[in-house]
Amino acid sequence: MCRGTLSYRRISRKSLTSGDDEEEWYLVDAHIKLWFYSTCDLELLQIISSDDCTAKDLWNKLDGFFRNNKMSRMLQLQYQFCNTKISSSSITEFCHTLKNLSDDLKDVGSTITEIKLGMQILRQTPPCYHNIVDVITNTKPFPLFIKAKNMFLLHESREATSDSFI
Incomplete structure (x- = not known):
């Protein structure tokens, strides 16, 4: 896998092999969460986010929120x-x-x-x-x-x- 390339494995933290990969994962996850925080409505973020959630957790909760009331x-x-x-x-x-x-x-x-x-x-x-x-x-x-x-x-x-x- 190329360095800096995002994949489902990296976003979901599956099959990380070394400490460097895990550190990179946290950095990528933080950037994606920052994007969520800067683009989502504050009230919606309060509904879907928690202290220990990952970017993938945010995405899944957001997806569920909108699909449930469709x-x-x-x-x-x-x-x-x-x-x-x-x-x-x-x-x-x-x-x-x-x-x-x-x-x-x-x-x-x-x-x-x-x-x-x-x-x-x-x-x-x-x-x-x-x-x-x-x-x-x-x-x-x-x-x-x-x-x-x-x-x-x-x-x-x-x-x-x-x-x-x-």
Whole structure:
């Protein structure tokens, strides 16, 4: 094995042969733990770390933490995605929220297609947007998320401009 090359054996401390190898292992382990400590959320680190844990222990606990709540997180995000309404926010904020929820769902293994994302905008808009909803619904092919968002933004800016003339 080349000096400085990381392998599963080195990270898990298997088959170390000499004191130098063990010292090198502790150094590599400390560097990896430092990386964990500098990149993970402090509250999460408090949950997964202990005084005598190795980098591999941290990784296993972190992996277990996220895998254990994957399904409940997916259900929560799907509920939020399906029930997020535009209410008093702008189209931009509303679409940003939906896109973030879609990205979060993808991270837990539930992909939302661009068309479903566009359809969700249509489902959750209030009656003042029904004209543009009709236009988008009858557009062939059905517009992807970005195009639908831009159509809503254009409608929103026209409505704001026409209100200022009254």
